[in-house]
Amino acid sequence: MIRTWKIIRDQLLLLVGFNLTALACAECRARVKDGIFNHSFWANIIVVLLPIIAIAAIGIGLYFSNEIRDKLKKGVGKWQTNDDAVR
Amino acid sequence: MADERRRSPLIAAGVLMGAGLGGFVDGITFHQILQWHNMLSAKIPPNDLVSAKINMYWDGLFHAAVWMLTVIGLFLLWRTGQRRDVPWSGRTFLGALSLGWGLFNVIEGTLDHQLLGIHHVFEYTTNKLPWDISYLVFGVVMLVIGSILIRIGNGDVEPRGKAA
Numbered sequence A: 001m002i003r004t005w006k007i008i009r010d011q012l013l014l015l016v017g018f019n020l021t022a023l024a025c026a027e028c029r030a031r032v033k034d035g036i037f038n039h040s041f042w043a044n045i046i047v048v049l050l051p052i053i054a055i056a057a058i059g060i061g062l063y064f065s066n067e068i069r070d071k072l073k074k075g076v077g078k079w080q081t082n083d084d085a086v087r
Numbered sequence B: 001m002a003d004e005r006r007r008s009p010l011i012a013a014g015v016l017m018g019a020g021l022g023g024f025v026d027g028i029t030f031h032q033i034l035q036w037h038n039m040l041s042a043k044i045p046p047n048d049l050v051s052a053k054i055n056m057y058w059d060g061l062f063h064a065a066v067w068m069l070t071v072i073g074l075f076l077l078w079r080t081g082q083r084r085d086v087p088w089s090g091r092t093f094l095g096a097l098s099l100g101w102g103l104f105n106v107i108e109g110t111l112d113h114q115l116l117g118i119h120h121v122f123e124y125t126t127n128k129l130p131w132d133i134s135y136l137v138f139g140v141v142m143l144v145i146g147s148i149l150i151r152i153g154n155g156d157v158e159p160r161g162k163a164a
Helices: A002-016 A029-036 A041-063 A065-086 B008-033 B049-081 B090-115 B129-155
Strands: none
Touching (some): A041 A065, A065 B008, B008 B090
């Protein structure tokens, strides 16, 4: 079980690039890694992915917009019915 | 029945796929073939092999992200094709693709070029603004074309399977 988790962890790290990526030529590998995995790594990740995350949010939001609208309408309807009952 | 028809799932799938493919056009054309800029080229100018390889890493991450966007769009398109309440319109989908590409240019251009300044469309010139503005204008043109096509596609009402 622990081994499985380690494999999953390594694959996630591979995706982000800590261990097995940026294996540049032996001459410059250390400098390339230092240039990527430094104090600004997470800031750079956010900056690079920000437009994509924004577009994904718009697209997925649009896909479910009808369901969201229906739920909101039902919610408002329920609330109004309860309000009428109180009156 | 008519008011139960929903267009937004097909538009959403097209927007995501269009944005993903637009991202590939940007990455392949500007980053790799023309080499006008890289993802962090204003921050880390690719003047030597090490800085070029650092930029290559961030370009790769960007390509992976737009690939994910395209795959999500494809998945949503597949799901949309199975729904009977969504009209299956080529014009709507083409419009959504155009809308997605325009959206990519406008959002990426505004955030990365104007606000964050991590790169510009043509990095190796003294006056970068005209190139950045042209990129945004192209995005707006694609948004307009996409909106017009989606409007024209409102005439298509048959779900998938009945359209042909």
